Amino acid sequence: MSARRRYASAVRRVVVNMLIDYSAEHPYHRASVAALQDASEQTGVAVEVRVVPTDTIDDADRLTDPGAAVFIGPGTPYRNPEAAHAVIRSARARGAPLVAT
Amino acid sequence: MLVEHARSLAGVADASHAEYGPGGRPVISLLACSLQDQTIDVELTPGSLLSRLYGRPRAIERTTCSYGLTPEFRHIADEHGMRTAATDGTGEVRATERVDHPFFVGTLYQPQLTTVPGAAHPVFVGLLQAASGGRLAFGTAR
Numbered sequence: 001m002s003a004r005r006r007y008a009s010a011v012r013r014v015v016v017n018m019l020i021d022y023s024a025e026h027p028y029h030r031a032s033v034a035a036l037q038d039a040s041e042q043t044g045v046a047v048e049v050r051v052v053p054t055d056t057i058d059d060a061d062r063l064t065d066p067g068a069a070v071f072i073g074p075g076t077p078y079r080n081p082e083a084a085h086a087v088i089r090s091a092r093a094r095g096a097p098l099v100a101t
Numbered sequence: 102m103l104v105e106h107a108r109s110l111a112g113v114a115d116a117s118h119a120e121y122g123p124g125g126r127p128v129i130s131l132l133a134c135s136l137q138d139q140t141i142d143v144e145l146t147p148g149s150l151l152s153r154l155y156g157r158p159r160a161i162e163r164t165t166c167s168y169g170l171t172p173e174f175r176h177i178a179d180e181h182g183m184r185t186a187a188t189d190g191t192g193e194v195r196a197t198e199r200v201d202h203p204f205f206v207g208t209l210y211q212p213q214l215t216t217v218p219g220a221a222h223p224v225f226v227g228l229l230q231a232a233s234g235g236r237l238a239f240g241t242a243r
Contacts, residue, residue, distance in 0.1 A: 013233075028213070031213045035216040035221065038220075038225070039226045039228070040229060041219075042221040043221075043230055045232075045233045045235065069204075069232035071228070072102065076118065085104060088102055089105050091205070092199065097204035097232045098204065098205050098206070099204075101207075101210070101213060
C-alpha cells in the first residue's frame with residue numbers, strides 16, 4: 001500500500017505498537033506511555049498503546065498494518081534486536097509512522 | 102533504526118550495534134563522552150520535518166544515551182533517503198529522519214522524558230497525527 005493511500009482518510013483512533021523490553025514499572029516505560037497519552041490529549045486522537053516486548057515478535061508486518069504506528073522505545077540491548085530491525089524495516093517499506101528514541 | 106538503514110540501504114550488510122558485543126561493523130558505538138542522564142542542546146536541521154514539528158531552530162532535551170553514530174559511518178545519516186535532523190553542540194548526530202517517508206524519525210535523546218500533560222512533546226504529537234491521517238501541526242514545541 002502506498003503512503004498516499006494509507007493516509008487517504010483521517011481516523012481519530014490509532015494503535016501504537018511500542019517495542020520495549022523494560023517492565024511496566026520501569027521509569028522509561030512509564031514515561032513512554034505517558035508521552036503518548038499526553039499527545040493523545042493534546043491532539044484529540046485516541047491512542048491504544050500495545051506494549052510489544054521484542055522477544056514476542058513473530059510477524060513484523062502485523063505491527064505496521066494501516067492505522068498502526070510504531071514506537072521503538074528505549075532500553076537497548078533488546079532481547080531480540082533482529083525482530084526490532086524487522087519491524088523498523090517493515091515500517092519503512094510500508095509507510096507506517098515510526099518514532100525511535 | 103540506523104543499523105537497519107545501514108544493513109538494508111547503505112551497503113553495510115554486517116552493520117552492528119556495539120552494545121551487543123563484538124562482531125560485524127559497529128555503526129553505533131560507545132560515545133567518547135557518555136550522555137547518560139544529561140541535558141543537551143540540540144540544533145535542528147533547517148527544513149527538516151523535525152525542525153518544523155518543533156517550530157524553532159533549537160531545543161533542550163534529556164538523554165540517557167551512552168551510544169551514538171560511529172564517526173566512520175557519519176555519512177550514512179545523510180544517504181539513501183536518510184538525513185540528519187538534529188545535532189548537538191559537538192556536531193554529533195542526535196536525530197535522523199527519512200525524506201522518502203511520511204513520518205520516520207529517530208532520536209538519540211529521549212523526548213518522552215520532557216513531555217508533560219498539556220505540553221506534549223512535538224515528536225509524539227506528530228506521530229499520532231501522522232498515524233491518524235491528520236495534518237501535521239507544526240510548531241507545537243513548549
